[in-house]
Amino acid sequence: MNRTFWITSLIVFVNSLSFTILIPIIYLYGKQFELSDFHTSLLFSTYSVAQFFATPVIGKLSDRFGRKPLLIISLAGTVIANLIAGTATAAWVLFFARFLDGxxxxxxxxxxxVMSDITSPKNRAQAFxxxxxxxxxxxVLGPALSLFAQQISIGAAFLAAGLVAFVALLMTILFLPETLDKQIQKPGNIFDLGLGNLIKGLAMPGIGILLLINFLIGTTFTMFTYAFQPYFLKVLDQNNQGLTLLFLTFGTLGVIMQTWGIxxxxxKFDVVKILFxxxxFRSSAFMLMPVWANINYFVVVSIMFSLFNALVQPMISxxxxxxxxxxxxxxxxxLNASYLSISNGVGPVIAGVIVNQSQPITYSYPLYLAGFLTFLVLGFAIYSRRQYTPSNF
Structure with missing residues (x-):
């Protein structure tokens, strides 16, 4: 792995730090604006739907104009959006900020x-x-910073996320070289921004089936993530500090699995079998989590979940x-990020519809449903594996 690889990894870490500062507080921030559970789910969806349409455009433009300028634009948008959200005084401003970020x-x-540009196919699984x-x-560090910022206010967590994203922006400007091979032929139609690929991509050999699988995986996962916080707080009767510490544990175990574990x-196994x-284990954990409303049991199942869940996205990518x-x-x-984004918009809405905040036990329903549907996705992935398994496997 060369210098550019590690610079990119550092930028990814800082960007992830900015994003994960927000994970423990978006639900709580929505409640400060007196949003219902359903309207809070729309807050999640606003960001995701915006990403669905924007990401293929950004990906296409990065193939045409280079990785660095598009990454700069993307990170700058995150900085501005988080500053707006952190100073919001009305719910519509918060929705606008999440739309802008998306x-x-x-x-x-x-x-x-960038990772694909600078790594060989042989080393790509390890690189991802x-x-x-x-x-x-x-x-690991995002929830800890979030907990610290929350001592000031929940809005301060958005400001902290904006500041961290600004650090990633500076690193990109100062240290990241352009990695796109300038000899690769650029598309002739300058007005082709890639939106048509949202449909065409599903017909691409080896790609379309993976986009569909990742959309289904993402939908079931975000049903879980939406219900996870209120289940932990209301059914298990825990506090926000405990929630933040659990996210920190998830991150730590995920790092161990994605470095040492992979x-x-x-x-011993090829990429497809590691995905399976x-x-x-992800689907099993979803089904097991709500079986017993006991914090110690929940933590044990969550540890299993965080270890094996860390395998899924790197293998898909x-x-x-x-x-x-x-x-x-x-x-x-x-396209992959785009379909994952729209799944992030669908999952929370499904979960928001089937829960009833006056009956906390209903927060377990999305967990059961996510587990059952993920088992079905696993079956579909196994059935269709010949369509996306590389020929040299």
């Missing part, structure tokens, strides 16, 4: 394209594992990258 939020797909670990390390597993392993041509890396990884 419409400029293509940094994940661009940094993944380290990429995931850099994000996971953000999950390096061991890839010597992650999905099996690896398979998509291996099935794509070099000149399409930004485009297809942008």
């Amino acid at each position: 419409i400029t939020g293509g940094n994940m797909s661009v940094t993944q394209a 594992g380290i990429y995931g670990a850099a994000m996971g390390l953000g999950f 390096s061991i597993l890839k010597n 392993l992650g999905l099996f 690896t398979l998509i990258s291996l099935n794509a041509k070099p000149e399409e890396q930004g485009t297809v990884l942008g």
Whole structure:
């Protein structure tokens, strides 16, 4: 791994730190504006739907104009959006800030394209594992910084996230070189921004089936993440400090699995089998979590979940990258992030509809449903594996 790889990993870590500062507080911040559970789910969805349309455009433009300028634009949008959210005085301002963050939020797909530019197919699974670990390390420190900022106010956590994203922006401007091969032929139609690929991508050999699988995976996962916080707070009767510490634990274990764990597993299993392993334990954990409303039991199941859940996205990204041509890396990884984003908009709404805040036990329903549906997605992934398994596997 060269210098650019580690610079990119550091940028990914700082960007992830900015994002994960917000995870423990978006639900609580929505409640400060007296939003219902359903309207809070729309707050999650606003960001995700905006990302759905923006990410393929950003990915396509990064294939045309380079990774660095698009990453700068994306990070600048995150900085501005978090500053607006942190100083919001009305709910509509908060919704606008989340929309702005989503419409400029293509940094994940661009940094993944950078990883693809600078690594060989042989080393790509390990590279995306380290990429995931850099994000996971953000999950370790992000909740801790969030907890510190919350001592001032919940809005201060958004300001802290904006400041951290600004650090990532400066690192990109000062230290990240351009990685796009200038000899790769650029598309002739300058008005082709990649939105048409949202549909065309589903028909791409080896790519379309993975986009569909990742959309389904993302939908079930965000049903879980939406219900996870209120279940922990209201059913298990825990506080926000305990929630933040649990997120910190998730991040720590995820880093261990995505560095040490993947390096061991890839010597025994191929990427497809590691994906199946992650999905099996993820779905099992979803189903087991609400069986017994006991904090000690919940923590044990959560530990199993955080270890194996860390395998899923790195393997999906690896398979998509291996099935794509070099000149399409930004485009297809942008499509992947886009479909993952829209799933992040669908999942919370489904969860928000089936819960009843006057009956806390209903927060377990999305967990059961997410587990059952993830088992179905695993079955579909196994059934269709020949369509996306690289020929050299």
